[in-house]
Amino acid sequence: MKKETGQEYTVALIAVGFGLLAGAVLMLVTGNNPLLGFFYLFSGGLMNIARIGNTLATATPLIFTGLSVAFAFKTGLFNIGAAGQMLIGGLCATALGLTLPWPKPLLLPVIVLAAALGGALWGLVPGWLKAKFNVHEVVCTIMMNWIAYWSVYYIVPAYFKGAYLETESRRIPEAASLKVDWLTRIFKGSYINLGFFIAIIAVMVIAYILERTTLGYELKAVGYNRDAAEYAGIQANRNIVLSMMIAGACAGLGGAAFYVGYASNMQIGVLPNQGFDGIAVALLGANSPWGVFMAAIFFGILHSGKGFMNAMTQVPPEIADSIIATIIYFAATSVLIERVRGQMQRRRQAQNKADLPLDSEAGLKENAGGAE
């Protein structure tokens, strides 16, 4: 097992390398200096404590959506609906934050829980349809994305309309925000908020579920081979529904981290990109919780640095998205990388095997070769 994860990280690093290379080529093609571009891209994300705080804040929703996609993957499900689950989670959080006049210590846990439940509900539907009717979860989660999109589009202006704009909700009160004074002060006024710590807890909980509980074992068993799992007495259907609910809950938490943490109101008419970037995060993190964590931080750097880079050079900010997209493609085609590695390994093994019994002979040949 250990060796395998090592191999997955190699694949991830190679994919990142290809992604950065593609980014460099794009910058060259559009007449920019790639070295300068990358310098500003990374310093934009890491230059000082405030920017590091922003990077972590940008990474927070990605950790959640990455966990969501990765967790569903473990059960063999492709959760393309993290965006919708995030929206609904954010909607629940925003709605409660705007209506409950409670003090912050009481309000925040309720908001976070509501966001998780909202996301779980949005994951429950595709999970149930998959388990009960074998409806493909990809198409189903896409439909759920659009239902979430249009629901938010109409619910926010109807009940939580902002003071100036029709297209956004009111600002949430300070008591409902995941931003806290001491954290903002430490990071010199950046966007970082409690969501980041909730994300770390979520990573640990998901890692614990997957590695240390019967539930995690069953979920993975269903993912490896549904029929075999069922034959072993595992209720595959129940696990599929549960898996999608937990995945949805993760994405819902991401909604809270984004809409009442990073931002302070809800825009309508946007499917959050973090939902789709979560797929990239999960792939790059090899579907392991801590891998997801690191991949999300890396993408956080790219996303939070792109604005600075755009200000300092002529490179359009979409370079970050292009790099991420290329990384996914190469992570998807990791088969190629693995195949080349496998071939090399096999050749080496074959050589070793050939060497062992025929040691003296090989030596003789070598000598002969030398003599010639």
Next chain:
Amino acid sequence: MWWELIEQIFPYAIAYTIPLLITALGGLYSERSGVVNIGLEGLMVIGFFTSAMTISRLETTLPPGVAIGLGLVLATLAGAVFSLLHGFASITLNANQVISGTAINMIAGALTVYLARHITGSGNILIMNGLIRRNIPVLSEIPILGRLFFTQTYVTTWLVLAILLLSWFLLYRTPFGLRLRACGEHPQAADSAGINVYRMRYIAVMLSGACAGLGGAIILVTYAGEFNGTVAGLGFLALAALIFGQWKPLGILGATFFFGLASTIANVSQALPALAKVPGIFLKNFPYVVTLLVLVFFSKTTQAPRAAGEPYDKGKR
């Protein structure tokens, strides 16, 4: 009054249906050959971008009709070429087709906006001339049908309907179609009958890219008039229409027209006294909820190509 309303809505519904229809047809080729293509959305964006680039460059020097025609052709080619990325990953490398398709979507979205922003500064590309709606002589004089189908039509509508007919013929009445479908049902059997499964799948994926690219270009020259980096989920909707239409050309026509009509009604509902009372949230969500219900309804008797989504493994023969 109702009749007038229908007559007014119809041209819009058809205009919205056509890009969906051609993209779903592309999906049909790909899935019938055994390759799931979630990248349709991104391939549409590629066509959308290519046509906008071509037309905005050429329309100042060439007559608008020629510029638009070239835009459509180049968008089709660009879609076909770009789909090779998906083909290489999912056919040659046996990669997960859903992940590869997702990567296509992300690459297309990011790359085109990156280039557009580099070129125009804003990321949007405006074209001055779109297609003009025309009445078909003689046919538009037919009572009832003439008003619905032959007035105020775009030439692309007829082009796409012709492609639909051709596709039906190609898939169900030629050896090529039989072979292509065989690759999606039982590639091992197809292979042992001497069909090159890899080649057939490459052809099918490129056809799907070409169709989706054309779909994106049609959005530009009919109702969008400006490239803005996204086709707003139409590619995914086309995928749903493909399943809704049960992987059959005529079924797809019906499914996409349903989406076109439902979306148009939702868009104009505020102007219609009869529908103004229905909350928009219901009208907008209606097509998606119906799709889910249809998927449930068809789940027991699905006509999905049996090998769709499975990489072809020669060793399993």
